[in-house]
Amino acid sequence: MTKLVKYKILNQLNYLKSIGFKYHENLELFSPDIKNYKLPNNIEELKNICEHxxxxxxxxxxxxxxxxxxxxxxxxxLITDEPTNSEDELGLFYSGKTGDLLKNMIENVLKVQKEDLYLTSLVKCKSNSGINSSNVETCNDYLLKQIELVNPKLIVVLGDKTYSYLLNNSNDFSQVRGKELSFNGIKLIATYSATFLLRNPSFKKDAYYDMLKIKNIMENLI
Incomplete structure (x- = not known):
């Protein structure tokens, strides 16, 4: 039995368990076979796996x-923490007030269209009460594979939660945002998320200056 077949079987068994089926023994969802499963080197195939x-x-x-x-x-x-309620409802990033604000930050400050950048999230599904380390760990291989396949020259981290989970770092976000950092050899810069800015508009000025730094880095990428 190949790893791909094992992965599909375990995925299906987990789905059955989620809708009420019982097993005689506990199913170990994160066995080495799953964590070591080789994800495809094709972005559309990876998307299909995530969607199922x-x-x-x-x-x-x-x-x-x-x-x-x-x-x-x-x-x-660009990496955010999780889809918003509007995005989950419509199945489309940049939905709702949060999406509108992020779009304006990109198009009015970075001076590019949102379609020209690549946006994803730590987890691919909306949570009801906030994501936790288990959710992030489950989706982490998907995200790392996305980063590998897209191969960006700059990662923009949106929000303190995204920063702390992605870099496994609990540093004070206010002390690291706006600074040029590195993730797996890729330039990285963090700023406030649009969700945070909607709730705390007084920080929009700081976010504006962060975006100007991002714009400067973008213009100097080779």
Missing amino acids: CHLCELSKTRKNVLFAYGNRYSNIM
Whole structure:
């Protein structure tokens, strides 16, 4: 039995378990076979796997799987923490007030169209009460594979939660945002998420200056 067949069987068994089927023994969802499963080197195949994923509890409550939006050949990858309620409802990034604000930040400050960048999230499904480390760990291989396939020259991290989970770092976000950092050899810069800015508009000025730094880095990418 190949790893791919094992993965599909375990995925299906987990789905059956999520809708009420019982097993005589507990199913170990994160066995080495799953974690060592070789994800495809094709972005569309990876998207298909994500859209049929039932490996964590978020799959029980999501309405849509949001894999990514934009140009997969872009030099710039934006990463947020999770889809918003509007995005989950419509199945499309940049939906709702949060999406409108992020779009304005990109188009009015970076001076590019949102379609020219590549946007994804730590987890591909909306949570009801906020994501946790287990959700992020489940989706982490998908995200790392996305980063590998898109191969951006700059990663823009949106929000403190995204920063702390992606870099496994609990540093004070206010001290690291706006600074040029590195992730797996890729330039990285963090700023406030649009969700945070809607709730805390007084920080929009700081976010504006962060976006100007991002614009400067973008213009100097080779």
